[in-house]
Amino acid sequence: MNAITTPDNVVVVGNGQAGIQLVDSLRKEGYTGAITLIGEETHHPYQRPPLSKDYLAAGKDPVPLPLRPEKFFTTHDVDARLGVRVTSIDRTARTATLDDGTTLAYSTLVLATGAANRELAVPGADLAGIHGLRTLTDAQALHARLDTVRSVVVIGAGFIGLEFAAAARARGLDVTVLEYADRPMGRALTPVMSGFFADAHGRLGVTLRLGEGIASFDGDNGHVTAAVSTTGHRYPTDLVLVGVGVTPRTELAAAAGLDVDNGIVVDGSLRTSDPNIYALGDCASFPNTHAGTRTRLESVQNATDQARHAAAAILASRPGKEPGSGTGVESGSMPGSEPAGGTGAELGGYADLPWFWSNQGPLRLQIAGLVAPGDQTVLRGNPAEEKFSVFCFRNGTLTAVESVNQPADHMAARRLLAAGLPLTPEQAADPDFDLKAYSKQQPATV
Numbered sequence: 265m266n267a268i269t270t271p272d273n274v275v276v277v278g279n280g281q282a283g284i285q286l287v288d289s290l291r292k293e294g295y296t297g298a299i300t301l302i303g304e305e306t307h308h309p310y311q312r313p314p315l316s317k318d319y320l321a322a323g324k325d326p327v328p329l330p331l332r333p334e335k336f337f338t339t340h341d342v343d344a345r346l347g348v349r350v351t352s353i354d355r356t357a358r359t360a361t362l363d364d365g366t367t368l369a370y371s372t373l374v375l376a377t378g379a380a381n382r383e384l385a386v387p388g389a390d391l392a393g394i395h396g397l398r399t400l401t402d403a404q405a406l407h408a409r410l411d412t413v414r415s416v417v418v419i420g421a422g423f424i425g426l427e428f429a430a431a432a433r434a435r436g437l438d439v440t441v442l443e444y445a446d447r448p449m450g451r452a453l454t455p456v457m458s459g460f461f462a463d464a465h466g467r468l469g470v471t472l473r474l475g476e477g478i479a480s481f482d483g484d485n486g487h488v489t490a491a492v493s494t495t496g497h498r499y500p501t502d503l504v505l506v507g508v509g510v511t512p513r514t515e516l517a518a519a520a521g522l523d524v525d526n527g528i529v530v531d532g533s534l535r536t537s538d539p540n541i542y543a544l545g546d547c548a549s550f551p552n553t554h555a556g557t558r559t560r561l562e563s564v565q566n567a568t569d570q571a572r573h574a575a576a577a578i579l580a581s582r583p584g585k586e587p588g589s590g591t592g593v594e595s596g597s598m599p600g601s602e603p604a605g606g607t608g609a610e611l612g613g614y615a616d617l618p619w620f621w622s623n624q625g626p627l628r629l630q631i632a633g634l635v636a637p638g639d640q641t642v643l644r645g646n647p648a649e650e651k652f653s654v655f656c657f658r659n660g661t662l663t664a665v666e667s668v669n670q671p672a673d674h675m676a677a678r679r680l681l682a683a684g685l686p687l688t689p690e691q692a693a694d695p696d697f698d699l700k701a702y703s704k705q706q707p708a709t710v
Contacts, residue, residue: 272297274578275360275368277350277516278376279303280312282545282567284331286374289575291340299342300368302360306347307400308334313564315403316424317623320431326407328400353520355538372540372578375517375528376571379510379546379562384419388481393488394504397424406505410435413502417441417491419478421448423622425507426461429470430625439470440499442491444477452620454635456654457666460647461624468625473497512547512560525549527560532613533577534570542578544570553615554663555634561618569616617682619674626650630674633664633681642692644699645670653677655692662687676703 274290276283279301287299303309310328319326337344345362352361353373360368381396383389395406406428410416416432418425421443432439441448447458448465465472476493481504483489491499512527523529523537527549534542534550545567552559620631627650635656645652653673656664665677676699680687685705691697 272371273300273369274298274372274374275300275302275370276374276376277302277360278378278545278547279305279309279331279344279346280376280378280545280567281331281564282378282571283374283376284309284336285568285571286376286544286575287340287342288332288336289572290578293575293579295575295579297371299340300370301337301342301344302348302350302362303344303346304349305399305401308346310400312398315400316397316427317431319403320407320410320428320435322410322435326403328403350516353516353541355520355541358540370540372542374574374578375536375541375543375547376545376567377513377516377543377547379512381506382509382511384478384506384508386478386480388483388488391481391483391488392486393483393502394481394506396506397428398510406503409503410437414438415440415501416503416505417499417501418505418507419491420507420509421445421472421474422507422509423449423452425505426465426624427622428505428507429465430468430623430627433468433470434625440491440501441465441470441472442476442478442493442499443472443474444494446474448472448474452631452635453666454639454641454654454656456641456643457629457668460668461627461629464627464650465624510546510562512549514547517541517543517547525558529558532615534574534614535577542574544574550614552618552634553613554618555636563618563620565616565619570614573614573616617678619678626669628669628671630667630671631664632667632674632677633662635664635666639663640689642689644673644692644695655687655689657689660688662692672700676700679703 276286287301309331311331314329348362348364350360351363358370360370381398396402415438418429418441421441425441429439429441448461449458462472476495478491479494480492481488488504491501491504514524514528517528518524528536528543528547530536530543530548530550532551534544536543546562549558549560618634622629639656639658642655644655651669653665653667653670662680667674680703
């Protein structure tokens, strides 16, 4: 038993989607102790997804969308500290030290540190005019530059890269996208959907170069003037957007001796190898019941749902918790009952259905579930009309659904996958089959 006595204080490191939702859920579920929220940026917490889409639109002054109203912190009695970061964690003393010299004692520490853009290690990558896009400061710099440039090169045809490409094309800019892989968004989408988006961006006027990575950048007076691809082709440009993925921010956890493996390793309750520390959101590697393996997901859904689950787990682990207090954690999923690395499924661990979205010009892509290589795919709808869905089956079982401009299909898919309702490929392909009505049925009890 740890004999250390610490103040009742939940310290949350990170004020993005996961951190803010955790604070909100703790208060809504009845936690009355102290909460300290640490955020590195000086801005009031904001929504990141619009930064690569609506925020970059021309003809208006961009305004970030807040995650919560500004009065949120005072209303919920939260000690919010902006513009500071945690430099170290003392797990024995249960303290976190900030870069302003402050030391905070915690009863529970939550790491919602997110992820950082992966940087390019090629000649010229440090030239001015080469941007990333993850923070409000990044988006502000890009918005200002887009008013003065004519040509853009995007490195990476992932979600961020293609969202930015569509936004730049909507401004009338010349846009070239370099993608080393043989299809866009290849890690997340089926070949069918990847092919559709490759063609769709071509129709929008984007020049998409597949099988071409970035070798170097040329510059003049310290500013980028061209991108040179791995094929040796030179693409003149006024501005470069780098969107080659992210890496989880695990440095703080690793320095504190926590288990780290492509993210901070957590169990089904989002608890790390230290029973007093949780991790969630983009930085957490968790046992994913839908993938059947440990994974790390980068999405708003995952961040917010994990935050709700972690809040319930934190409350369930508190001394003197009364049964039936509304935490939503089953008795079998009490934190500490499962070692990090377990499955978590049989213990009532985090198992919410993953879903994602991406707005690219006139196309709204929505995904329910997780696509895997080799999935059988069934088409529903007409890609030529830019309204269709791709249903994915693995060993005859529905595992994921990708939808373009078909929100009804997406919502039906989420209901089907969450409830475990069986669906055959023939039903999915039949336009007369009432997918919406079927998805609202209750699964048969055994």
